[in-house]
Amino acid sequence: MNSERxxxxxxxxxxxxxxxxxxxxxxxxxxxxxSYAGLDDAQITLGLNYDSNKLGRKxxxxxxxxxxxxxxxxxxxxxxxxxxxxxxxxxxVQGKYSLQPPDHIEGLARCINPNCISNHERQASARFTRLGxxxxxxxxxxxERVFELDELDIVLx
Amino acid sequence: xxxxxxxMNDLDLADIEHYLDLAHQVEGLPAQERVRLLAGRxxxxxxxxxxxxxxxxxxxxxxxxxxxxxxxxxxxxxxxxKGESFSDTVLTCERYADAIVVRHPKEGTxxxxxxxxxxxxxxxxxxxxQHPTQTLLDLYTIKKCHGQVDNVRIAFVGDxxxxxxVHSLFQALLKYQGVKFTLVSPESLRLPGYLKLSAEGRQLDxxxxxxxxAALAQNDIVYMTRIxxxxxxxxxxxxxxxxxxxxxxxxxxxxxxxxxxLHPLPRVNEISPDVDKSRFAGYFDQVESGVIVRQGILLSLxxxx
Ligand SMILES: [Zn+2]
Numbered sequence: 001m002n003s004e005r006x007x008x009x010x011x012x013x014x015x016x017x018x019x020x021x022x023x024x025x026x027x028x029x030x031x032x033x034x035s036y037a038g039l040d041d042a043q044i045t046l047g048l049n050y051d052s053n054k055l056g057r058k059x060x061x062x063x064x065x066x067x068x069x070x071x072x073x074x075x076x077x078x079x080x081x082x083x084x085x086x087x088x089x090x091x092x093v094q095g096k097y098s099l100q101p102p103d104h105i106e107g108l109a110r111c112i113n114p115n116c117i118s119n120h121e122r123q124a125s126a127r128f129t130r131l132g133x134x135x136x137x138x139x140x141x142x143x144e145r146v147f148e149l150d151e152l153d154i155v156l157x
Numbered sequence: 158x159x160x161x162x163x164x165m166n167d168l169d170l171a172d173i174e175h176y177l178d179l180a181h182q183v184e185g186l187p188a189q190e191r192v193r194l195l196a197g198r199x200x201x202x203x204x205x206x207x208x209x210x211x212x213x214x215x216x217x218x219x220x221x222x223x224x225x226x227x228x229x230x231x232x233x234x235x236x237x238x239k240g241e242s243f244s245d246t247v248l249t250c251e252r253y254a255d256a257i258v259v260r261h262p263k264e265g266t267x268x269x270x271x272x273x274x275x276x277x278x279x280x281x282x283x284x285x286x287q288h289p290t291q292t293l294l295d296l297y298t299i300k301k302c303h304g305q306v307d308n309v310r311i312a313f314v315g316d317x318x319x320x321x322x323v324h325s326l327f328q329a330l331l332k333y334q335g336v337k338f339t340l341v342s343p344e345s346l347r348l349p350g351y352l353k354l355s356a357e358g359r360q361l362d363x364x365x366x367x368x369x370x371a372a373l374a375q376n377d378i379v380y381m382t383r384i385x386x387x388x389x390x391x392x393x394x395x396x397x398x399x400x401x402x403x404x405x406x407x408x409x410x411x412x413x414x415x416x417x418x419l420h421p422l423p424r425v426n427e428i429s430p431d432v433d434k435s436r437f438a439g440y441f442d443q444v445e446s447g448v449i450v451r452q453g454i455l456l457s458l459x460x461x462x
Contacts, residue, residue, distance in 0.1 A: 115284050117265035123244040124269045132358075142265025144166060144286050146351075 010045065016068055017086040017093075018061040018076075023049055025080050026059025032079060035156040036072055039065060062088075071157075077102045078109055079154055081136075101149055103130045105138065109152040116143035128152065160458050161271040161278040164287045165325055170332045173296065179453030179462055180297050180446070188221070191452070194461050195224035201254035202228030203246065203270075204281070205237070205261040210422065211281050211291075214444070215258050218451035227253060247273045256459060259283070277458035285321055291421060292325040294450040295380075298443045302417045303377055306330070312339040312372040315382035315402050315427060317348040322421045323382055324352055331355070339372045340365045343398040346388065369402060373412045379404070381420045381427050381440075399426075406431040419443050 030046050033039045043064040052058035081101040087094045106127040111118045118126035128138035136149045200219040202212055207230055216226045229235050237246055250257055251274045259267045260281040267280030282288040300306050313323050317340055330336045340348050340363050353361045384402055389395040403426055417439035432438050456462035
């Protein structure tokens, strides 16, 4: 037993770590990952409520998979932008980056305005555009309402 | 590529001025010349909810340009009542016409129509979202009254919280230089804070008051709107404010000589009929401007001007 920290977060030999997940969001990410074919039977470890200097409390996921498909990352960037994605090989972190909010969202989230045509016509698939480079606000292409990223209703595959 | 007119959010200042210039150009044309411009063309009006005023304005605009108008203004007797999708209706209607005007109770419908059709689409109101021809005709009326939109002093009066017309015109005016606003409304119907932002997201400061009389003395345009009883949870609150926002001719005694009173119409009792014959009444001229602005838009989208 070297440290408590070691006990709490078992290392993986190779795979992907999703770190700095705001506490409470981990389960939602797990649900998202498991809804993707190819990831549904991957080995995933979910840890909840770790101490974090940055966030106070954080969740973390470790996935035994060579990579996360682009579409999964696009989906994750809506649900949990700001998390850190780390690539692990041979027990070492080989690369990491902070997941940024997308500039455009198409087909991955529903508009929460019940009177928006995208919720009524199959041909109108909801899409959103980021208002500015540093903004977390997105405008629906149809009803033109502006939403915070975390207000959007994620569509699972 | 075809052009549509869906939202004021799609237009920058140059685009807006382009439409206002076109209207000015149309207004200068003799009627006998205008009536040849769209001969043989057909405009389809697809109105999923009634709006007689807007529909008549478009019909007048098209017919005075020599074109024809077909369409529907309610859906009970159409194939929509049989369950046809909106997209299918658009794909069918575009085979009958050269351009389509859409009004629909759901937000985003005009955008969907524009994506679906290969002919120009004009938004005549999509739910609570946009009604760009109304905003353009308001801007044109202001420009006609004062020669320019820049530096105009405008008071918005009445229901500033829910009025789509006010929100859209307000946002368009923010694109101009030096426009001075006075926001006159009861406390409970103030302009929403999210609208009071600059293009860069800076919070802007406005003169907010519930004193209509004082606002009349220091503005060039007074834009009146109707206060609807159903906006109030307590009918007593409505009774308290409704008369405070009713404009009468005697209140205009000390107003600037060139002040104009505008209103998107229909009015109920927020402008007394005794204002109609005064030099301040601009709301019926506004109706006429509506036809001219829509003619400019039709000519532009159909590639004539
Ligand atoms: Zn929407």
